[in-house]
Amino acid sequence: xxxxxxxxxxxxxxxxxxxxxxxxxxxxxxxxxxxxxxxxxxxxxxxxxxxxxxxxxxxxxxxxxxxxxxxxxxxxxxxxxxxxxxxxxxxxxxxxxxxxxxxxxxxxxxxxxxxxxxxxxxxxxxxxxxxxxxxxxxxxxxxxxxxxxxxxxxxxxxxxxxxxxxxxxxxxxxxxxxxxxxxxxxxxxxxxxxxxxxxxxxxxxxxxxxxxxxxxxxxxxx
Amino acid sequence: xxxxxxxxxxxxxxxxxxxxxxxxxxxxxxxxxxxxxxxxxxxxxxxxxxxxxxxxxxxxxxxxxxxxxxxxxxxxxxxxxxxxxxxxxxxxxxxxxxxxxxxxxxxxxxxxxxxxxxxxxxxxxxxxxxxxxxxxxxxxxxxxxxxxxxxxxxxxxxxxxxxxxxxxxxxxxxxxxxxxxxxxxxxxxxxxxxxxxxxxxxxxxxxxxxxxxxxxxxxxxxxxxxxxxxxxxxxxxxxxxxxxxxxxxxxxxxxxxxxxxx
Numbered sequence: 001x002x003x004x005x006x007x008x009x010x011x012x013x014x015x016x017x018x019x020x021x022x023x024x025x026x027x028x029x030x031x032x033x034x035x036x037x038x039x040x041x042x043x044x045x046x047x048x049x050x051x052x053x054x055x056x057x058x059x060x061x062x063x064x065x066x067x068x069x070x071x072x073x074x075x076x077x078x079x080x081x082x083x084x085x086x087x088x089x090x091x092x093x094x095x096x097x098x099x100x101x102x103x104x105x106x107x108x109x110x111x112x113x114x115x116x117x118x119x120x121x122x123x124x125x126x127x128x129x130x131x132x133x134x135x136x137x138x139x140x141x142x143x144x145x146x147x148x149x150x151x152x153x154x155x156x157x158x159x160x161x162x163x164x165x166x167x168x169x170x171x172x173x174x175x176x177x178x179x180x181x182x183x184x185x186x187x188x189x190x191x192x193x194x195x196x197x198x199x200x201x202x203x204x205x206x207x208x209x210x211x212x213x214x215x216x217x218x219x220x221x222x
Numbered sequence: 223x224x225x226x227x228x229x230x231x232x233x234x235x236x237x238x239x240x241x242x243x244x245x246x247x248x249x250x251x252x253x254x255x256x257x258x259x260x261x262x263x264x265x266x267x268x269x270x271x272x273x274x275x276x277x278x279x280x281x282x283x284x285x286x287x288x289x290x291x292x293x294x295x296x297x298x299x300x301x302x303x304x305x306x307x308x309x310x311x312x313x314x315x316x317x318x319x320x321x322x323x324x325x326x327x328x329x330x331x332x333x334x335x336x337x338x339x340x341x342x343x344x345x346x347x348x349x350x351x352x353x354x355x356x357x358x359x360x361x362x363x364x365x366x367x368x369x370x371x372x373x374x375x376x377x378x379x380x381x382x383x384x385x386x387x388x389x390x391x392x393x394x395x396x397x398x399x400x401x402x403x404x405x406x407x408x409x410x411x412x413x414x415x416x417x418x419x420x421x422x423x424x425x426x427x428x429x430x431x432x433x434x435x436x437x438x439x440x441x442x443x444x445x446x447x448x449x450x451x452x453x454x455x456x457x458x459x460x461x462x463x464x465x466x467x468x469x470x471x472x473x474x475x476x477x478x479x480x481x482x483x484x
Contacts, residue, residue: 003439003444004442008444008477082451086454086455088451090448091451169467169468169471169473173467
């Protein structure tokens with residue numbers, strides 16, 4: 001694919017559907033904080049009741065994520081950061097966008113493997129996902145990985161929205177770009193807060209595991 | 223402060239020295255190395271006059287005789303762009319780099335984004351090839367007198383004039399983290415020239431041709447990574463990132479027009 005169009009597709013997929021999915025994901029998870037075990041179960045059920053949910057996942061998440069991630073790695077490879085000589089905020093964000101993109105890609109692969117893929121394998125049901133998450137995030141190592149992965153992903157998402165607005169010629173002048181960066185950083189704070197609240201909620205006693213899940217998780221993550 | 227506000231005493235000026243660490247390279251394929259120079263200070267001296275001093279007396283800091291350092295310069299008033307080099311880590315023109323305002327030792331290196339010819343001399347051909355590629359001119363030649371072109375509104379002329387200050391010096395390409403061996407990105411300078419010529423009332427008759435050049439191949443406008451170093455580094459204060467974002471808008475419109483209209 002020609003450079004211009006490949007990059008354009010990469011940019012568009014970052015916003016639609018991936019950014020929209022991140023917002024949806026944050027809101028769904030927030031139910032764990034807001035409604036506890038039952039609230040989270042209900043919001044997972046609502047999602048799985050969507051029509052053609054497999055195709056929504058395939059074309060709305062997996063394929064866009066694969067293209068955005070793989071092409072993104074190529075973009076990150078092409079960069080030659082020079083924050084040593086140009087330590088401006090924008091240049092730091094340029095570097096962070098690439099670093100957080102790589103972290104996010106690794107984190108998401110691991111996250112999909114330990115949750116969604118385990119549902120496919122039949123190791124966990126949708127209703128048990130809250131407990132499953134409890135067992136993962138009560139491990140200090142995995143919890144730290146979650147914190148780093150989530151913050152990297154939400155930063156990449158919000159800074160990516162800012163870059164999208166520039167790349168499609170929506171924010172042209174310096175003032176428009178400054179104001180959009182305030183809005184995007186606000187987005188970063190809100191979405192990160194939603195994810196953090198749910199992560200800490202999953203650590204709570206309410207999501208404490210039943211014995212059978214603990215053993216199956218232990219065999220999975222050793 | 224005292225040196226700049228009062229007339230320096232002759233004894234002081236001969237006593238003061240300026241230390242330079244210059245990155246050198248003997249041949250285009252040769253390895254680069256640094257050489258130190260210890261030069262007598264003169265009031266108001268800039269990096270070019272320091273290089274002239276080395277040329278006059280090619281002796282390095284160790285007292286050894288060496289080949290004089292090669293460099294390029296023309297106008298000596300920051301309008302030709304020939305003497306661009308990396309001074310204390312920042313790409314800029316050597317003629318406007320005043321020694322009084324630089325931290326010592328002063329480190330001078332070639333803008334290595336470009337092929338180094340020798341010492342501080344670089345080959346900026348890629349910039350001129352880029353201008354040719356994007357057709358950074360206004361075709362007015364014909365077999366008969368085409369008459370006067372349309373007039374340009376004064377307000378537009380004012381911002382377009384700022385873009386016309388580009389001297390193809392290469393500083394923005396050196397500052398850009400996306401202009402390197404791993405990419406073909408055309409760089410901010412040529413992009414801004416597309417905006418300039420597309421803004422011109424006669425030039426805009428060929429606007430689509432220039433936009434198409436930014437959308438084909440692997441060296442187009444998509445190479446921009448929004449680090450915005452270019453606009454901060456530009457010695458002429460050209461709003462390069464505004465030009466790039468405006469061209470993002472123009473190429474996006476052009477993309478949809480090509481799909482749905484043509």
